[in-house]
Amino acid sequence: xxxxxxxxxxxxxxxxxxxxxxxxxxxxxxxxxxxxxxxxxxxxxxxxxxxxxxxxxxxxxxxxxxxxxxxxxxxxxxxxxxxxxxxxxxxxxxxxxxxxxxxxxxxxxxxxxxxxxxxxxxxxxxxxxxxxxxxxxxxxxxxxxxxxxxxxxxxxxxxxxxxxxxxxxxxxxxx
Numbered sequence: 001x002x003x004x005x006x007x008x009x010x011x012x013x014x015x016x017x018x019x020x021x022x023x024x025x026x027x028x029x030x031x032x033x034x035x036x037x038x039x040x041x042x043x044x045x046x047x048x049x050x051x052x053x054x055x056x057x058x059x060x061x062x063x064x065x066x067x068x069x070x071x072x073x074x075x076x077x078x079x080x081x082x083x084x085x086x087x088x089x090x091x092x093x094x095x096x097x098x099x100x101x102x103x104x105x106x107x108x109x110x111x112x113x114x115x116x117x118x119x120x121x122x123x124x125x126x127x128x129x130x131x132x133x134x135x136x137x138x139x140x141x142x143x144x145x146x147x148x149x150x151x152x153x154x155x156x157x158x159x160x161x162x163x164x165x166x167x168x169x170x171x172x173x174x175x
Contacts, residue, residue: 013087021087025080029155031073036147039066039120043140046133059133062140063124066117074109081105096163101154108150116143 013021039062046058085092085102093099116139123136165173 011087013084018084018088021080021084025077025084028073028076028080029151031069032077033148033151033155035065035069035073036144036151039070039140040144040148043137043144046137047141055133055137056127059120059127059136060124062136063121063128067121067124070117071113074112078105078109091169093166094169095161096166097157097161099166100163101157104150104154108147112143112147116147 042058042062042065046055046062049055049058081102082092084090085098090098092102120136120140123133123139127133127136
């Protein structure tokens with residue numbers, strides 16, 4: 001009796017569906033990287049400028065940009081990635097690189113949307129109302145640098161697909 005070397009996904013996407021879902025995932029992921037890069041640039045401008053109008057403007061723009069785009073692009077990237085994992089041969093828990101990418105994405109999604117973005121949206125609103133930006137620019141630089149690194153590592157994992165199968169998948173194959 002021949003041993004099965006691969007377990008088919010429980011829900012299998014057709015070729016067209018997979019390509020469209022992959023397109024949505026790539027576009028939303030690139031959008032997420034773009035939002036992070038823009039917010040990082042605004043943080044650098046806010047910290048490096050001595051002009052109060054530039055510092056104020058960078059905080060307000062960062063609040064509007066983050067509040068408008070961060071949640072939707074991160075949500076679409078997360079959901080489309082989950083659907084690709086469920087509906088393709090890669091699975092969600094079959095390969096180390098997919099698990100690592102999933103953990104990075106969930107951490108960045110939760111951390112960004114629950115802790116980071118609300119802080120600089122609030123800072124932008126405070127500055128727009130005549131308040132002080134506080135540490136918003138410094139926080140933008142550190143948080144967006146970390147976010148960019150995580151997103152670039154996830155992209156690297158997607159391109160090079162390093163590592164082997166997870167213990168869970170190997171055990172399932174052995175059964």
